[in-house]
Amino acid sequence: MRLIDIQNLETRFDTENGPVAAVNGVSLSVDRGCRHAVIGQSGAGKSILALSILRLLPDNARIRGEVFFKGRELLSCSMEAMREIRGKAIMMIFQNPLATLNPVLDLGTQLCEIPMCHEGVTYAQARQRALEALTLCELPDPERVMQSYPFQLSGGMLQRVAIAMGIICRPDLLIADEPFKGLDARLQQQVGATLYRICQTFSITLLLITHNLKIAHSLCDRVSVMVGGRIVETAATESFFACPDHAYSKRLVEAYDLFSSAIESAPERRCAP
Ligand SMILES: Nc1ncnc2c1ncn2[C@@H]1O[C@H](COP(=O)(O)OP(=O)(O)OP(=O)(O)O)[C@@H](O)[C@H]1O
Numbered sequence: 001m002r003l004i005d006i007q008n009l010e011t012r013f014d015t016e017n018g019p020v021a022a023v024n025g026v027s028l029s030v031d032r033g034c035r036h037a038v039i040g041q042s043g044a045g046k047s048i049l050a051l052s053i054l055r056l057l058p059d060n061a062r063i064r065g066e067v068f069f070k071g072r073e074l075l076s077c078s079m080e081a082m083r084e085i086r087g088k089a090i091m092m093i094f095q096n097p098l099a100t101l102n103p104v105l106d107l108g109t110q111l112c113e114i115p116m117c118h119e120g121v122t123y124a125q126a127r128q129r130a131l132e133a134l135t136l137c138e139l140p141d142p143e144r145v146m147q148s149y150p151f152q153l154s155g156g157m158l159q160r161v162a163i164a165m166g167i168i169c170r171p172d173l174l175i176a177d178e179p180f181k182g183l184d185a186r187l188q189q190q191v192g193a194t195l196y197r198i199c200q201t202f203s204i205t206l207l208l209i210t211h212n213l214k215i216a217h218s219l220c221d222r223v224s225v226m227v228g229g230r231i232v233e234t235a236a237t238e239s240f241f242a243c244p245d246h247a248y249s250k251r252l253v254e255a256y257d258l259f260s261s262a263i264e265s266a267p268e269r270r271c272a273p
């Protein structure tokens, strides 16, 4: 069953130099419980696609098309209804948690306000939920994390906090835009594995925007490739990596295969005795 069904989405920006078409007729649907990766070159329109779904765009943006979420069309619903959907049924994780977190509020307060605001739970209940979410995200010492301010945590820990915020209300759909950016390769895999496990456990549908093909390969059931505001290919992950169709996809997968085999055949570095 489809959870989200995007039909012919167009997002343009009015600029001093004329209109810029960031998303140019995208149709994409994601089944409930599926993990779907969107990959593609920088500037292809991946983030604008995600922000268009949630209608989180600046005033100079014009959106056309339809976005059905659980059968309801989002682009035509009221802003109040959108606010209810955001933060509860659909959550978004942004690439830079430091930019989205409030630097002068401790993380506990920021975590607790999500269920308090969207589910009307008490502070004590919200606190319990926050501790649970941090534990699920494999953060050591969640009590201490709750008392910390964003600048006190490492990049990897902050990404885990961002995921905890994303799942604290058990959304139907989690949109994660480059949630591993800035982490080293090992941490990217670790945080990716955590995200995978949580989505599996709670049947959360994931729309994952990433440049990391290894993570798209290991986490996702389906892959879409965006080029110049359009989706040029959507396929099941295994068949995509085995037999990409579009010329740009072929180049991506070739580079990925070369990179993977270079890593696998690289001699292990050992410290001199
Ligand atoms: N506010 C804006 N006004 C005008 N053009 C914009 C605006 N925001 C984004 N764009 C343009 O929309 C296009 C798509 O941008 P987007 O951020 O979605 O790319 P992306 O695929 O997410 O790239 P990256 O992988 O680098 O994050 C780009 O050409 C960008 O310059």
Ligand code: NI
Residues within 6 Å of the ligand: 046, 047, 048, 177
């Ligand atoms: Ni982006």
